[in-house]
Amino acid sequence: MAEPSYLRASDADRDATAERLRRAAVEGRLEPEELEERLHAALRARTYGDLERLIMDLPQQAVSWQRGRVRTRADLGGVAAVALRVAFTLAVLAAVLTLVVVMAAWWMLWAIVWFALHARGCARWRGDPRLQRRRLAG
Secondary structure, three states: OOOOOOOEOOHHHHHHHHHHHHHHHHOOOOOHHHHHHHHHHHHHOOEHHHHHHHHOOOOOOOHHHHHHHHHHHHHHHHHHHHHHHHHHHHHHHHHHHHHHHHHHHHHHHHHHHHHHHHHHHHHHHHHOHHHHHHHHHO
16 A cells, blocks of 8 residues: 655655665666765655655666576576587597597507518518528629
């Protein structure tokens, strides 16, 4: 039930209006000078009409904060989706790099084996005097 504007306001009503004005300033709805003026007027107010005029242009609740919470929840879903994409990309990249390293190691292993066998064969060829004579004769 709305209070008639001609009834006298109590100290509690003036304090509640002052607190609402302070919250509005914290929300960024009032400049410091305007807050000071309205606080002085609220503490001097005699009727509900005087108090109502001070907060008439302010919303009853912090609307932007409620919207911010909803956006935050929606953004968390977006953040989770991005994090999932990044994790998937990193997993694919790790798999590709592992494959490349294994392939490179495989070819390096073949190169090492080939050089070892080739060196062994050359050493045998150099150590055999018959092969050395054929080489000198040929």
